[in-house]
Amino acid sequence: MQEHLIILPLQELKKWMDDSKDGFVYFTFGSMVLIETFPRKILDVFYASLGKIAPVRVLMKVPKPKKLPPGLPKNIHTSPWLPQLKVLNHPNIRAFITHGGLMGTLEAITYGVPMIGIPLYVDQYNNIDAYVAKNIAVKLDVHKMTEEDMDAALNAILHDPKYM
Numbered sequence: 001m002q003e004h005l006i007i008l009p010l011q012e013l014k015k016w017m018d019d020s021k022d023g024f025v026y027f028t029f030g031s032m033v034l035i036e037t038f039p040r041k042i043l044d045v046f047y048a049s050l051g052k053i054a055p056v057r058v059l060m061k062v063p064k065p066k067k068l069p070p071g072l073p074k075n076i077h078t079s080p081w082l083p084q085l086k087v088l089n090h091p092n093i094r095a096f097i098t099h100g101g102l103m104g105t106l107e108a109i110t111y112g113v114p115m116i117g118i119p120l121y122v123d124q125y126n127n128i129d130a131y132v133a134k135n136i137a138v139k140l141d142v143h144k145m146t147e148e149d150m151d152a153a154l155n156a157i158l159h160d161p162k163y164m
Contacts, residue, residue, distance in 0.1 A: 010086075016077060017087070020057045023094035025050070025154075026087050026113075028061035030101045033120060035060065036067040042142060047071055049150035056094065056158065059087060088113050095157045100124030105131065114163040116153045118142050135162050 017024060027050075029035055035043075050058045051073030058076040062068060065078040072078070084104065088096065088111045096108045100119040105127055108115055115137040117128030131137035138153040157163050 010083065013079075013082070013086075016057075017059070017090045017092055020092045022055040022057070023092050023158075024057040024059050024090075025053070025095045025097060025158075026059050026061075026082075026084075026093055027097040028082070028084070028104070029099040029118075029120065030104060033099060034064065034067075035062050036064050040069060042145065043069060045145055045147050045150050047073055047076075048147045049154055050076055052151065053154055053158065095154075100128040100131075102127055105137075109136065114157050116140060116157055118145070138163070 027035075027046075038046075054073065054075035056075065058073075059082065060076055060078045061080070061082045062078045063080050065080065068078065085107060087093065088107050093111075093113055095116060096104075096113045097116045097118065098104050098108070099121075100117045101124060105115060105117075109131075115128075115131060116139075117124070117131060117137045118140045119125045119128045120142060128137055128139045132139050138156050140149055140153055
């Protein structure tokens with residue numbers, strides 16, 4: 001049986017972003033990585049830290065949102081697909097949480113969006129290291145990341161003017 005995807009219509013997405021008066025964080029690991037398949041320990045770190053930044057909202061691209069474990073913070077909105085350029089170019093965006101893929105990070109740089117990079121594969125490590133050196137990203141290690149690490153990265157990227 002095929003799973004139906006509920007994709008937020010563009011008008012509703014625009015309203016959600018416009019209504020994010022305290023800003024929002026865009027979170028995606030691209031089209032190949034399924035966030036919902038991450039170990040519960042990692043998802044718990046994301047849930048705990050992202051919930052603490054409210055009233056800042058989080059827009060998370062999750063291919064199969066129904067497969068996420070329960071407990072998603074109220075400030076997180078999920079969607080299986082998002083128009084990335086429109087999201088990254090929105091005036092209320094404050095940060096981009098990414099795996100460090102070249103296309104998405106170049107789009108973020110184009111629109112001046114600071115990043116939290118959590119590299120997973122090959123070139124993503126070098127990409128994020130280069131952005132850290134330019135003060136446009138903070139890097140986290142998905143295998144060692146704690147709630148405190150994620151809190152510190154969010155605090156830096158959202159509040160330290162050197163990343164703005």
